Amino acid sequence: MEAIKNFINACAVPSRMFPVIVLLFFFVFPVNSFFEKYNKLFFLDRLWTKKGGIFLFSTLTMFLSIGMLDENFRHTVSKPDNLPIVGLIYASLFFLWVALSQARENDLRLEKNEKPKEWHDSQEKILVWPDLVSIELIAMLFALGFLFTWGILVDAPLEEPANLATSPNPAKAPWYFLALQEMLVYFDPALAGVIFPTLIVVGLMAIPYIDNNHKATGYYTFKERKLAITIFLFGWIILWLFMMVIGTILRGPNWNFYGPFEYWDPHKVEALTNINLSEYLYVIGLNMGLPGNIFIREAPGIFLISLYFIGGGFLLTKTVFKNLFKSLGPLRYSFFLVLLLFATSLPIKMTLRWLFNLKYIVSIPEFFFNI
Amino acid sequence: MLDKLKKLLENIRQTQFVRSIFRMGGGFPRDVRQRMFVMLNNFFMHLHPVRIPKHAIKIKYTWCMGGLSFFIFLVLAVTGMLLMFYYRPTVEFAYGDVMDMNEQVPLGIMREIHRWGAHLMIITVWLHMFRVFMTGSYKPPREFNWVIGVILLLLTMLLSFTGYLLPWDQLAIWGISVGSNMAAASPFAGTEGPGASLLKIGSINFVHKGADARFVLIAGRFIGEAALVRFYVLHCVVLPFTIMIFMAVHFWRVRKDGGISKPL
Amino acid sequence: MSKEKVTRRVFVSWIFLGWTLFLACLGGLGTMLLRYLFPNVLFEPSQSFKAGYPENYAVGEVSLLWKSKHGVWIVRTAEGLYALSAVCTHLGCTPNWLSGEKKFKCPCHGSGFRFSGINFEGPAPRPLERFKILLGDDGQILVDKTKKFQQEKGEWNDPASFLAI
C-alpha cells in the first residue's frame, strides 16, 4: 500500500503528470485522423458509452474512497471549503460524459445521413404549462433540498480573525480562483493577475465571432466541430479544472508541491533557485556580468518572444492551420491565432520552469515588466 | 362534503378580490386554452413562451443549469438580506457578527445556505456555459447572448470574491491583499504595473500609491475599514443590481433569439 | 423676425457646438464620479516607529519584534542594521523567516528571499524593500516607512538605507 502511495505521489508531481495528462487528452479527444486511429485502437471512444460511463465513475469513486483511508489525503479533501471541488470533479466528469455520449449517438446518426436526435424531438411542440413548469418546480425543490442538507451537515468555515502580520501557510484563495493562483507561480502578477484574466474573458466572448462553423447548432456532436470542442475542452479541463485541482489538493505549506498522500510538512525544503534567461545567457553561458544596458540585456528574451508570436504564428499558419486560415479569413484567423498563442504560452512557460528553472524570459524589474 | 368544499372554493375564486389578483380567475388550468392563458396572463410566467419544442424541456439537453443558476441566485439574494440584518461592516464588529450569526436565531443555517449556495452557483454557471458550448448554442443569432453570459460569469465570480472578504477573517484579508495587489500590477493603472512609471511629468508621477487601481479598490494605501466598506457596498448593492440587469437582458434575449437553440 | 435661411454651415456649427458641450458635460460628470473614489483624507496609522537600541540586536539575526505591529524585520549584520519590509514583492503576503534555512519564504506563491532581502526563488520579481533607518537623538533606532529603498534601482547604497555601527 505504502509503495503504491509513494508511486502515486511521485507520479503526481506536475512536471510528470502534466505531459501525461496532455498527451492522454489528445488521444481521448481526437482532433484529426491520426489521433482518431489510436483513439479507436485503445477503445477510448467507448468511454462515452454506458459501460464507459460506469467505468469512469467507478474508477474515480474507487480512487477517492481508497484515498480517503489515507490520513493526509482525507485531511485536504474533506476541508469544508474543498468539498465543492470534489463535487465539481464529479459533476464535470458526469456532464462531460452526458455531453459526449449524446455527441457519440448523434455522430453515429449523422454518419448514416440521419438527423440528430434533438431534431426529432424538436419537431413536436408542447405546452410550457404544465410540462416545463413542473420540471422547473422539481428542479428548484431538489436544489433547495440539496442546499439545506449541505447547510445542515457542514458548518460554514470561519478562519482566525484577520491579522495582517501572519499570512496563513499556505494562503489559498477559494478553490474557484486557484487556477489563477497557480498561474501566478509561473508569471509576473501583471500577466497572471491582469492580462491573462482579461484575455480569458475576451477570448470567451470572442468564441461566437471566431467560430464560423454555423452548421452544428442545437445538438450535441463532436465530429462536426472537432477543433472548436478540442480547444475549448483543453482550456476547460487542462488549463482550468486540472490547475484548480493542483492548486487545491496538491499545494501545501510555502506553496510547495505535495503528493496527494504526502504529509504537509511545513519544513519541506525544495531548492527552487530560478534564473532569468539573461542570466543564463550572459552569466552562465558567456561567463560575463549582465550588460548594463537594459535592451542589450533583454534582447535575447525579446527576440525569443517575437519569434514565438511571429515565427510560431507563421509556422502554424503554413502547416496545421492552412485550411483553417482559408475558412476563417484573415481577420478572424488573426484573433484566433493570437488568443491561441497566448493560451499555449501558459503550458510552455510551465514546462520551461520545470525543465530549466527559468524564471522570466524578459525581465525588466526596473519597469515592472516581466514575461 | 367534497362537493360543498368545491363549491366554496369556486365561490371564493369568483369573488372580485381573487379575480382582481389572478387575471385569469385563479382556476387551475384544465384545457389547452387555459394552459396557454396562464403563461400569457401571469407576470412571472410570461418570462416563458407558451409552447416550446419538445427537446427544450429534456433534462438531457439543457441540464436545467441556467434555470438553476437563476434560482440559486434568488436563494442567495434572500439569505443574503437576512444576513445583512445581523452584520455590521466594520473592522471592529464584522468578524464577531459573522461568528455569532448562527446563534442569533434558532435553526440559524442561513450563513451556511448563503455560503454553500455561492459555491453551488459558481458550479452551475460553469456547467451551464459548458452545455451552451457543447450544444453550439452560441452560434448566430445567439452570439451576443453568449457575450452577456460571459459578463454574467464574471459578475458571479466577482460576487463571490467580494463576498468572502466580508467575514474579515484570515481568508478574507489575504484574499483582499493578493487581489488588490494584482490590481496594483495592472499595466499603466497600477504602481507596480508595467508602464506606470512612464506616466509622469518631470518628477511628478501620476500613478502612485495614493492614486492607482489598487487605491480605488481598497480606498487607501493599506487595507482597513475603508476597504471593508467598499467591498460591502459592492457585494450587497452594486454587483447584485448589475447582475440582475444583465440577467434580465439574458432571459429576454433567449426568447428573442428564438428560444432554446435547436437543430435546423 | 426675419425669415433668413439658416445656412448649412451655421447649422452644422451649432450641432457641433451642442455635441461638444454635451460630451464635455458628460466627461466632467464622469471625472467627478471617478474622483469620488479617491478620498482626500486617509485614516491610516503613523508610518514611523522607534525600534529600541542597537545593542538589542544580535549579529547575524533577523528580529521578528516589529513584524506583527509594523511589518518590518530588523536585520543585524556585522556592519550594522537594516530594516526590511515584511511585504512580499510578489503580491503582498507576509513571508516567514525560516531560521533553519536562513531564508524568508512566502506562503502565498512560494517566493524565497535571502537574508539580505534578495529574491532567489519563486515568482517574486524583485528583492524586498528596505526602509529608511537612522539613530534618533535618544539613541534609539528610528524606522521611517515612508521612505523606501529598492535594490534593483541601486538604492541600497544610499546611506539612509543602512545604519552602520
Ligand code: HEM
Ligand atoms: C448568472 C448566470 C446565468 C444565468 C442565471 C443564466 C440563465 C440562463 C437560462 C435560464 C437560459 C435558458 C436555457 C438553459 O437553462 O440552458 C440560458 C440560456 C443561455 N445562456 Fe445563460 N445564464 C447564465 C450565465 C451564462 C453564461 C456564463 C453563458 C456563456 C458564457 C451563458 C450563455 C447562454 C446562452 C448562449 C443561452 C442560449 C442557449 C440556447 O439557446 O440553447 N449564460 N441562460
Ligand code: FES
Ligand atoms: S505574495 Fe509572496 S509569493 Fe506571491
